[in-house]
Amino acid sequence: MNLTLHVWRQTGPDTNGTMERYEARDVSPDMSFLEMLDVVNEGLVEAGQMPIAFDHDCREGICGSCGMMINGVAHGPSKGTATCQLHMRTFEDGASVYIEPWRSRAFPVIKDLVVNRGALDRIIAAGGFISAQTGGAQDANNIPVAKQDSDDAMDAAACIGCGACVAACPNGSASLFTAAKISHLGALPQGQPERNRRAQRMVLQMDSEGFGHCTLYGECQEACPKEISIDTIARMNRDFVGSTVAAREEKALGGTG
Amino acid sequence: MELRSKIPSGPLEKKWDKHRFEMKLVNPANKRKHTVIVVGSGLAGGAAAATLSELGYNVKCFCFQDSPRRAHSIAAQGGINAAKNYQNDGDSIFRLFYDTIKGGDFRAREGNVYRLAQTSVNIIDQCVAQGVPFAREYGGLLANRSFGGAQVSRTFYARGQTGQQLLLGAYQALEKEVSKGGVTMYPRTEMLDVVIVNGRARGIVVRDMVSGAIETHLADAVILGTGGYGNVFFLSTNAKGSNATAIWRAYKRGAAFANPCFTQIHPTCIPVAGEHQSKLTLMSESLRNDGRVWVPKRKEDCAKAPNAIPEADRDYYLERKYPSFGNLSPRDIASRAAKEVCDEGRGVGPGGRGVYLDFGDAIKRVGVDKIAERYGNLFEMYQRITDENPYEVPMRIYPAVHYTMGGLWVDYNLMSTIPGLHVTGEANFSDHGANRLGASALMQGLADGYFIVPLTIGDYIGSTKLEPVAADHPDVQATEAAVRDRVNKLLAVKGTRTVTSFHRELGRTMWEYCGMARSAEGLRKALEIIPKLRDEFWRDVRIPGTGAELNQSLEHAGRVADFFELAELMCLDALHREESCGGHFRVEHQTPDGEALRDDEHFTYVAAWEFAGEGKPPVLNKEPLVFENVALSQRSYK
Amino acid sequence: MNSLVAFYRSTIGKKILMAVSGLIGIGFVILHMAGNLQVFIGQNKINSYGAMLHGPLAEVTWLLRLVLIVAVIVHVLMAYQLTQRSAAARPIDYQHRSPQVSTLASRTMKWGGILLLVFIVVHILHFTTEAIDPAGWRGMTDSQGHRDVYGNIVASFRIWWVALFYIVAMLALGLHLYHGAWASVRTLGFAKPSPHPLHRRIALVVAAIVWLGFTLVPVGVIAGIIR
Known part of the structure; x- marks a missing residue:
């Protein structure tokens, strides 16, 4: 099959980009989307041009490196699929494909389709952890966890941090990403001591990175390669309200707030 | 070059304890000074x-x-x-x-x-x-x-x-x-x-x-x-x-x-589909708990649809060669056995580099729901990559480099x-x-x-x-x-x-x-x-x-x-x-x-x-x- | 930072303020709709209902008005601030973009909201202060001496563009509630986990009832049921 690609090309962080047109010839339907780009890139290099830069690593949908807007849809048309697991058989022969980087103020473009997602790491650093110093743990079976809680935690913990939720959200919100981590740790007994502090700090960090707010469009859930539910956002909001109440109480009692 | 492994002396179960005691410590206040x-x-x-x-x-x-x-x-x-x-x-x-x-x-x-x-x-x-x-x-x-x-x-x-x-x-x-x-x-x-x-x-x-x-x-x-x-x-x-x-x-x-x-070659990976292949995808080894590995007995059958090959013409080679471990043989052994049958010209799929991993019997035995519960994600991943439905057609697998x-x-x-x-x-x-x-x-x-x-x-x-080292x-x-x-x-x-x-x-x-x-x-x-x-x-x-x-x-x-x-x-x-x-x-x-x-x-x-x-x-x-x-x-x- | 200030400044805090003020609004429109439907009982009924709100219940009415005014101000202010924020969150937009699951209702919250704001102002000027008086009904009273709300309704909705404006505004209200009634409950964190979190049956029912209840009045006038 043959395709016409329209790809965002931008040489560096401080330059303006444009959409460029490329022809992808003799594409096999068994190729992954990234393999199709590999072939286009081989052709570009042979022609002495810079290949299209894009992030990718594991190519099995778990590392979260890859991600691009394909025909206006984050990670392209297949549901529950990262770009690397998208296959060309989902496209029609002769189709035009528009490829753009994730767009968000918090994800500045570095080059072509490569963006800086460091904001997501900073949200985790703000509180997306359980402070358990190495060596201090008790026997693992001393903390029984109800199977349902454990399953809920795992559902949320499946997040691969690709940023598709932000890219797909009309508001550019990182709510699903942040809520997934708050829900993962908040569902477990081990996560309770830091629950308030975690919600407070992660939400404020999310806001300070310049992400938008959540209108519950539902686009994030649809774009998520791990199909994480917007139910997590309800949980985040509960925890955030709870953390505000707790902070008032602490203050009233003369704590450090 | 002298290779000193520095394994502590003494009984096996005491070595690490002994070593931990003998190791030098760094004063907590000094640790921050070390990068x-x-x-x-x-x-x-x-x-x-x-x-x-x-x-x-x-x-x-x-x-x-x-x-x-x-x-x-x-x-x-x-x-x-x-x-x-x-x-x-x-x-x-x-x-x-x-x-x-x-x-x-x-x-x-x-x-x-x-x-x-x-x-x-x-x-x-x-x-x-x-x-x-x-x-x-x-x-x-x-x-x-x-x-x-x-x-x-x-x-x-x-x-x-x-x-x-x-x-x-x-x-x-x-x-x-x-x-x-x-x-x-x-x-x-x-x-x-x-x-x-x-x-x-x-x-x-x-x-x-x-x-x-x-x-x-x-x-x-x-x-x-x-x-x-x-x-x-x-x-x-x-x-x-x-x-x-x-x-x-x-x-x-x-x-x-x-x-x-x-180097370790993992036996259950999705086979190479063509020249464009950029990497190989592993399918969890757990699939071998229920899947049976086979190839046709005769080269001539390799191009046939797998379901058209009668039981008598299939060679369940792992079960045949390793009756006690069968399909659960260790990775190196299962991998080599797959290579052997493919070298004999009995491999299936593109380039003849693949063997079947068949869930037909398991589905008959425990039902499709149970299999879906156990391997649903993996089957989905397989289908996404190959466009073949493993509930109906046996999977094709081939070994791939996995670990060094x-x-x-x-x-x-x-x-x-x-x-x-x-x-x-x-x-x-x-x-x-x-x-x-x-x-x-x-x-x-x-x-x-x-x-x-x-x-x-x-x-x-x-x-x-450790004497200080300057950038110049x-x-x-x-x-x-x-x-x-x-x-x-x-x-x-x-x-x-x-x-x-x-x-x-x-x-x-x-x-x-x-x-x-x-x-x-x-x-x-x-x-x-x-x-x-x-x-x-x-x-x-x-x-x-x-x-x-x-x-x-x-x-x-x-x-x-x-x-x-x-x-x-x-x-x-x-x-x-x-x-x-x-x-x-x-x-x-x-x-x-x-x-x-x-x-x-x-x-x-x-x-x-x-x-x-x-x-x-x-x-x-x-x-x-x-x-x-x-x-x-x-x-x-x- | 003071935790309440932090809460107010956060996107979630602002969304929660929007949700609470929105729910107050929903409560109000349901009451208002129920009041309106008395028009089907007759002139007497609705005119004396109006007289009761302005007479013996005047203090309660004013209290409710106060709450509503605050709710509307908060709702609009938060909407404005959050819209600014989301515009800033994506300075360069996509050249191609195809929404997958977001509803028309959710995507029209901003413009629908602006239309509703205009509608509320016009509506108050029309029926409450009677500053806008398309039917020439200002100051009219019925045989009991009550202000003739009924007559104003009938006369106004017989003018085609007044009826059309109301019907369009009520469609906007229905859409606004279809998303808002659902989203505000979720924003407040009351949602139960669901395998289909985007389904919203209760919101659909609320939106449909409110839309229908309000739309019946102009339609009733046009159809000649209310005369």
Whole structure:
């Protein structure tokens, strides 16, 4: 099959980009989307041009490196699929494909389709952890966890941090990403001591990175390669309200707030 | 070169305790004054960086990905072993130790492996405390499964994403330390050399992959947790970015490289679909619990639709050859058996390189719902990639390169032959011998990262007088200049062939001659082909763009240049090891019925290769392996 | 930072303020709709209902008005601030973009909201202060001496563009509630986990009832049921 690609090309962080047109010839339907780009890139290099830069690593949908807007849809048309697991058989022969980087103020473009997602790491650093110093743990079976809680935690913990939720959200919100981590740790007994502090700090960090707010469009859930539910956002909001109440109480009692 | 393994004396179960007591400590108030560099942010690197920072050291952590959470540990599916004996099925530290030594075909050190088994129990405790959502029973206790042919249930798992969850645990601990200021994280930064001053590792030279700037970072000790080198084969289950550059640069600065030819081929991967293939996808080994492996008895049937081949014309070759283990035979054995039937011309699918993994009987036995519950995700993934429905048509699978047991030689302290340079996880050679058992890689990465190297680094720093090193020290300057020269040399070639085309060709050569079955003749041939191809690479590679920008071709070229040299060493090692053991199968050394034939008399040693200078053959050093607690036996799975 | 200030400045805090003020609004429109439907009983009924609100219940009415005014101000202010924020969150937009699951209702919250704001002002000027008087009914009273709300309704909705304006505004209200009634409950975190979190049956019912209840009045006038 043959395709016409329209790809965002931008040489560096401080330059303006444009959409460029490329022809992808003799594409096999068994190729992954990234393999199709590999072939286009081989052709570009042979022609002495810079290949299209894009992030990718594991190519099995778990590392979260890859991600691009394909025909206006984050990670392209297949549901529950990262770009690397998208296959060309989902496209029609002769189709035009528009490829753009994730767009968000918090994800500045570095080059072509490569963006800086460091904001997501900073949200985790703000509180997306359980402070358990190495060596201090008790026997693992001393903390029984109800199977349902454990399953809920795992559902949320499946997040691969690709940023598709932000890219797909009309508001550019990182709510699903942040809520997934708050829900993962908040569902477990081990996560309770830091629950308030975690919600407070992660939400404020999310806001300070310049992400938008959540209108519950539902686009994030649809774009998520791990199909994480917007139910997590309800949980985040509960925890955030709870953390505000707790902070008032602490203050009233003369704590450090 | 002297190889001192520094295994503590005394009984096996007391060695680590004794060593911990004998190790030097660093005064808590002084730790902040010491900088430790950690390269790699996977289980072995990320866990070490987080723990060292918790202890009070000043840590700098580097990874080439855009975030430490993307390290390839994340892709591990199956699980992590630990000798918890929660199932009361007779497991013990000694049994895990024994299984690992035996699984590695008696080519690993007793002392290291025993410590690994001891530490395994702490790992599970630590990970649960961090919030890793391991699978649980309804009673709230941890669930286990048996894995990779083990006869006890000691594998802990988090759905099919155990590696991801363990890595996120380490990553979150790392980010916690970043927020406290103990760790400085350098993402999108690639290590290109190690700085040696007065014979000690004192820093690294890196390239900022966004700006292209080449910089030196100095420290008191360096840890490499940079993973394995399976991408030397081009097609492997490794992430596209996984590379050997860090350990290869260290090798060329004097670190011995141990058992480079020990590579693991995983039997259940999705076969190559065509020329465009960029990587291979692993299907969890757990599929072999219910799937039956077969090929047609006759070559003529291979092109037929599988469901049109009657039962009588199918050869369930694993069940036929290994009646007691059958479809659950260990990885190396199942892989080789698949290659054999395909070599006989009985393979199926594109290029005849595939065998069927058939769930027809299992679906008849337990029903389609049960199978969907057990393997739904995997079936979905398979269908997404191949467009075939495994509920109706048997899956096609073929072995693929998965893990490299070889790596930089380290002593009991995980220190290489360069003082101050420590190596953890897949990047070292220490624990898996000639074959790694399923669910043991995660265990080793975390044992090294959380529990071993943070202590042995203290011993090194506490017992070594480390004079300050200035950035303008001539050795530092020389190393940085060498890195610049190499980058410029690559850019200056301006040839006609793409980096990928060279990598693909190297990989094909390695897979052909240094893959699942190796012969002296084939290895000699590879040793002729590879240097020629390498010369062509340096003459004709085309890298567009400059060094002062994000340049993925340049990154790839640097890694492939190192793979060429490493490939040669792998072939040399494979040629010299005149025996078959674990993942290393020499066709000249097999039993009459085609099983691996070890030569314990001549090869019970670690082959540690030493760089002797450009253009000179590497020097082979041998560390004899002494077995005081287990008896060497032939592995049999019949 | 004071935790309440932090709460107010956060996107979630602002969304919660929007949700609470929105729910107050929903409560009000349901009451208002129920009041309106008395028009079907007759002139007397609705005119005396109006007289009761302005007579014996005047204090309660003013209290409710106060709450509503605050709610509307908060709702509009938060909407404005959050819209600014989301515009800033994506300075360069996609050249191609195809929404997958977001509803028309959710995507029209901003413009629908602006239309509703205009409508509320016009509506108050029309029926409450009678400053806008398309039917020439200002100051009219019925036989009881009550202000003739009924007559104003009938006369106004007989003018086609007045009826059309109301019907369009009520469609906007229905859409606004279809998303808002559902989203505000979720924003407040009351949602139960669901395998289909985007389903919203209760919101659909609320939106449909409110839309229908308000739309029946002009339609009833046009159809000649209310005369």
